[in-house]
Every structure is written in C-alpha cells, then in structure tokens.
Amino acid sequence: DAGVIQSPRHEVTEMGQEVTLRCKPISGHDYLFWYRQTMMRGLELLIYFNNNVPIDDSGMPEDRFSAKMPNASFSTLKIQPSEPRDSAVYFCASSLSSQAFFGQGTRLTVV
Amino acid sequence: AQSVAQPEDQVNVAEGNPLTVKCTYSVSGNPYLFWYVQYPNRGLQFLLKYITGDNLVKGSYGFEAEFNKSQTSFHLKKPSALVSDSALYFCAVSPSYGGSQGNLIFGKGTKLSVKP
Numbered sequence: 592d593a594g595v596i597q598s599p600r601h602e603v604t605e606m607g608q609e610v611t612l613r614c615k616p617i618s619g620h621d622y623l624f625w626y627r628q629t630m631m632r633g634l635e636l637l638i639y640f641n642n643n644v645p646i647d648d649s650g651m652p653e654d655r656f657s658a659k660m661p662n663a664s665f666s667t668l669k670i671q672p673s674e675p676r677d678s679a680v681y682f683c684a685s686s687l688s689s690q691a692f693f694g695q696g697t698r699l700t701v702v
Numbered sequence: 703a704q705s706v707a708q709p710e711d712q713v714n715v716a717e718g719n720p721l722t723v724k725c726t727y728s729v730s731g732n733p734y735l736f737w738y739v740q741y742p743n744r745g746l747q748f749l750l751k752y753i754t755g756d757n758l759v760k761g762s763y764g765f766e767a768e769f770n771k772s773q774t775s776f777h778l779k780k781p782s783a784l785v786s787d788s789a790l791y792f793c794a795v796s797p798s799y800g801g802s803q804g805n806l807i808f809g810k811g812t813k814l815s816v817k818p
Contacts, residue, residue: 595745624805633810634746634792647805682745684806689734689753689796691806693745 595694597683603700609671612697615664616685624691625658625668626682634682640666673701704729706795708809715783715816723778723812725793735776736794736806737767746792752776763787783816790814 596615604610616623624639638648643660651658655674660666670677678700684691707726715721727733734753738746750761757769767778776793793809 626808634808636805636807639805684746689751690736690748692748693738695745 595683595685595692597681597694597697599697600695601698601700603702604673606674606701607672608701609669610673610677610699610701612668612681612683612699614666614668614683614694616666616683617687617692618664620685620687620692621663622686622691623660623666624682624684624686625666626684628680628682628696629678637668637681670699673699675701677701704795704797704807706793706807706809708791708793708812710812711810712813712815715814717785717816717818718782721780721783721787721814721816723791723793723814725776725778725809727774727776727793727795729795729797729807731797734796735767735769736796737761737765737776737778738792738794738808740790740792740811742789749778749791783814785816785818788814788816 598613621642625637627635637650638658639646640660658668680696680698682693682696684693705728709724736751737749739749740746749765750759752759752769760766765780767776769776790811790813792811794806796806
C-alpha cells in the first residue's frame with residue numbers, strides 16, 4: 592500500500608477563497624483523522640471518522656470548516672471562506688487497530 | 703480533562719550519549735500510549751506503542767519507552783544517540799474504549815538535537 596495520500600502537498604490561496612484538502616486512507620483502515628499543526632498550538636485533532644461516520648468534530652474550529660467521508664477510500668476537509676489564521680499544515684491519518692499512519696500533510700498558506 | 707505533557711521543548715544530547723524525552727499523561731482508565739517522530743517537512747512516523755504487558759517497550763531505530771503507571775509517565779529513551787535522531791518527537795495517548803482506538807491526543811512535541 593502507498594500509505595495515506597494527501598493532496599495537494601502545498602496550497603496557497605487568497606483570503607476568502609474556498610480550500611479543499613483531500614485524503615486517501617490506507618485500504619482497510621476504519622478510522623480516519625484530520626489534524627492541524629501550527630507552531631503556536633502544536634498538533635490539534637480537528638475531526639475523526641469511524642467507518643465513514645463522523646465521531647467527534649469538537650476540534651473543528653469554526654463553521655467555516657467542514658469534513659466529509661463519502662466512502663471508505665476518500666475524505667475531504669473544506670474551509671470556506673479561508674482566513675490567514677488558517678495557515679497551517681493539515682495532516683490526515685488512518686488506522687485499523689491501535690496504530691495511526693499519517694500522510695505527508697498539506698501545507699496551507701492563506702494570504 | 704485528558705492531556706499529554708511533554709515538559710521539555712528541546713533536548714540537546716551529544717552523539718553517543720543516552721537520551722531521554724519525557725512524557726506524562728492524564729487520561730482515565732487504561733490508555734494506549736505512543737511515540738511518533740517527525741522529520742522536517744514530513745508526516746509523523748510511528749516509533750512504538752504500549753497497550754498492555756511488559757512496561758518496557760522496544761520500537762524502531764533502537765528507541766524504547768518505559769510505562770510507569772504510578773507516575774503516569776511514558777518516557778522515550780535510547781542508549782546511544784545518533785545525529786540522525788535529530789527530529790521532533792511526539793508523545794500521544796488514546797483512551798482505550800472497549801478496545802477501539804478512539805482519537806489520539808498529542809503532546810506539544812519535543813525537539814531533539816543530537817550534536818556530533
């Protein structure tokens with residue numbers, strides 16, 4: 592398996608624009624997590640899914656953030672409208688049992 | 703509230719010396735404990751985990767960690783540090799709800815710097 596695949600690797604967008612981050616988990620994994628990493632706040636869990644169902648979205652900072660998992664092999668994290676303070680590295684991770692595997696991350700810059 | 707603390711922002715070690723990166727946690731029940739490593743511009747890579755059993759857990763790249771329930775600690779150790787070990791290290795805990803993982807709660811990370 593190629594591991595967790597995230598796209599794009601880098602995204603630069605203007606404030607107010609919609610941003611969509613994509614994630615393909617490892618085949619067969621039943622948990623999917625979205626994390627955000629910043630210097631100030633470290634790694635923050637935004638939301639996680641179990642068997643495509645959102646379990647806990649309490650980490651989603653605002654209504655501007657939304658996440659979906661339409662099937663077992665794909666998830667999106669959308670920010671609309673984006674703001675400069677959303678600039679961060681966003682990681683997707685998937686797991687089957689007790690070990691999570693992380694993607695390479697998407698570095699988002701909102702100018 | 704559930705939390706993970708890594709009290710040191712940075713640890714500096716000379717190559718060949720032993721290293722310790724500290725982690726304490728506050729989680730109810732019997733948590734699963736993890737260490738991950740992050741190299742620059744990369745995602746997190748799994749190092750080792752403690753679920754149950756022997757308190758000393760061995761992982762990748764010669765690292766090991768010791769689970770201490772009374773002190774609620776899970777310190778990462780390596781007998782002899784390498785320059786290539788320089789990276790950001792994260793401790794994480796997952797509440798063990800009926801065997802499922804639940805979410806991972808991460809510490810803020812400790813930057814390890816190994817000098818030649």
